[in-house]
Amino acid sequence: MLLNDELFFQYQRCPRRAYLDVWGDAEKQDPQTDFLRKLQQDTIAHRLSVLSLLSYHQPQYPRHDVAAGAQATLELMQQGVDMIYSGVLLAEHYGDFTLTGTPDLLIKYPGNSVFGDWCYLPAEIKLSKRPKLDYQIAVAFHAYLLSLTQNFLPDVGFLFLRSRRNYPVNLEQRLPQMHERLNECIEMLRRRQEPEVFISRHPCSNCRWYSSCYQVASEGCHLSLIPGITPNRYAKLKVLNITTLEALAKVEPADLAEEPEFPESIPEQLVLQAKAFIENKAFVTPAAFFLSGEDLPTAPVEMYFDIEAEPELNLFFLHGVLVVNRLTDTQQFYPFFAKTPADEGVIWEEFLELVWQYPTAPIYHFCEFEAQTIKQLARRYHTPANRWLPLLSRCVDIHERITRTTILPVESYSLKSLARWMGFQWRNSQGNGAQCVCWYDEWLKTGNRDYLTAIEQYNEDDCRATYLIKDWLVKFLQDSSTENLIRAGL
Numbered sequence: 001m002l003l004n005d006e007l008f009f010q011y012q013r014c015p016r017r018a019y020l021d022v023w024g025d026a027e028k029q030d031p032q033t034d035f036l037r038k039l040q041q042d043t044i045a046h047r048l049s050v051l052s053l054l055s056y057h058q059p060q061y062p063r064h065d066v067a068a069g070a071q072a073t074l075e076l077m078q079q080g081v082d083m084i085y086s087g088v089l090l091a092e093h094y095g096d097f098t099l100t101g102t103p104d105l106l107i108k109y110p111g112n113s114v115f116g117d118w119c120y121l122p123a124e125i126k127l128s129k130r131p132k133l134d135y136q137i138a139v140a141f142h143a144y145l146l147s148l149t150q151n152f153l154p155d156v157g158f159l160f161l162r163s164r165r166n167y168p169v170n171l172e173q174r175l176p177q178m179h180e181r182l183n184e185c186i187e188m189l190r191r192r193q194e195p196e197v198f199i200s201r202h203p204c205s206n207c208r209w210y211s212s213c214y215q216v217a218s219e220g221c222h223l224s225l226i227p228g229i230t231p232n233r234y235a236k237l238k239v240l241n242i243t244t245l246e247a248l249a250k251v252e253p254a255d256l257a258e259e260p261e262f263p264e265s266i267p268e269q270l271v272l273q274a275k276a277f278i279e280n281k282a283f284v285t286p287a288a289f290f291l292s293g294e295d296l297p298t299a300p301v302e303m304y305f306d307i308e309a310e311p312e313l314n315l316f317f318l319h320g321v322l323v324v325n326r327l328t329d330t331q332q333f334y335p336f337f338a339k340t341p342a343d344e345g346v347i348w349e350e351f352l353e354l355v356w357q358y359p360t361a362p363i364y365h366f367c368e369f370e371a372q373t374i375k376q377l378a379r380r381y382h383t384p385a386n387r388w389l390p391l392l393s394r395c396v397d398i399h400e401r402i403t404r405t406t407i408l409p410v411e412s413y414s415l416k417s418l419a420r421w422m423g424f425q426w427r428n429s430q431g432n433g434a435q436c437v438c439w440y441d442e443w444l445k446t447g448n449r450d451y452l453t454a455i456e457q458y459n460e461d462d463c464r465a466t467y468l469i470k471d472w473l474v475k476f477l478q479d480s481s482t483e484n485l486i487r488a489g490l
């Protein structure tokens with residue numbers, strides 16, 4: 001059986017994905033998203049920009065003919081060329097498996113190999129800013145294949161990252177980890193054993209098997225769908241024979257608290273979360289009774305704020321603000337949109353002008369990103385402190401408030417999940433933050449106003465969803481009573 005570097009890489013991210021890539025029904029894969037397509041294009045662009053600075057040889061061979069590719073690569077290594085791009089490495093007898101890999105670069109280095117007084121080191125070109133462990137393991141995999149070809153095991157490989165930093169991979173450290181994972185992967189493939197589903201934001205959100213896996217998890221009420229259940233906690237629950245919602249709901253939190261995987265208030269939260277699902281009911285937590293009016297202010301005018309950003313360009317291209325005037329019972333949405341990246345400073349000023357028209361209005365947002373961005377933009381544009389610092393004390397993170405005070409029957413405490421549970425519908429069901437980045441990219445390339453409209457509409461809906469959650473939370477906490485706490489067993 002053939003095991004290539006791509007399959008091994010996917011195994012590291014999720015064993016089930018590697019299994020499905022080999023034996024799954026391809027028709028059950030989700031269509032490729034614009035975001036994944038953009039990621040692929042960005043990856044290729046990054047690779048080309050690194051290669052443009054290098055001088056290299058590339059083996060020539062018939063497409064898909066791995067053996068011919070390995071032979072052509074071997075010949076280049078024997079000639080002692082300085083650098084090989086996209087060479088092919090092959091190990092035909094790894095037990096009953098054949099291993100193959102295509103390292104981005106093989107770099108000539110002094111050493112004693114079968115070729116003479118030189119050897120090759122492996123290097124990967126990655127779009128990432130960080131030397132993630134799975135990338136380092138990929139370098140170790142190539143180093144191992146290389147050692148079988150050149151009869152010399154390098155002790156270092158490299159990652160060429162987006163930050164332009166060349167990260168040296170310590171192979172002495174990574175090779176044992178690589179072998180351990182490789183043997184697990186081979187065992188899974190040999191036994192043809194379908195790994196259990198486990199839904200988590202990473203890596204599932206960018207996986208084309210998501211819909212199919214989610215269906216499996218949802219039909220089986222899998223515990224990974226419960227917020228707070230991590231792979232480590234799930235493994236421990238399985239050891240304790242707690243594998244269903246019902247079993248988790250009956251657990252005595254103090255029993256779980258003895259396990260290191262369940263620190264502080266996690267046992268109570270998980271048990272209550274299971275009860276919320278079973279009863280399809282929202283609970284308040286004891287922390288709710290310490291929430292003051294200042295923590296969750298209701299004012300004549302309130303603002304609901306959401307930002308769209310392009311991380312690749314380090315650009316904040318849309319500040320959306322929904323102004324809710326409770327006195328006049330009116331709502332007005334203001335989208336401050338940077339039609340070009342150069343307009344970022346202009347829309348920052350426009351945003352400041354609007355928020356200072358209502359100097360006492362609380363500014364609601366979902367998660368910390370908006371408040372952090374205010375600080376970042378103030379620094380970037382040298383904004384006087386009196387224009388931005390007071391805004392921070394007006395900011396109210398509704399995500400922090402709702403997670404502190406409630407347990408809800410939702411699979412995630414994301415804006416989408418919460419607002420949908422409360423009955424909100426986004427006008428464009430395809431919209432999300434990543435999609436907005438793609439739409440912005442298309443807007444910059446084409447100037448097509450449909451993209452601009454789609455982004456503004458999505459952002460407005462995010463602001464309106466935040467508004468809905470805030471009002472729901474205020475009402476829920478008002479309606480909640482001590483009886484609710486007693487029913488929750490607190």
Ligand code: SF4
Pocket residue numbers: 013014015016017020197198199200203204207208209210211213214
């Ligand atoms: S959706 Fe998640 S569990 Fe399923 S294959 Fe992909 S990464 Fe693995």
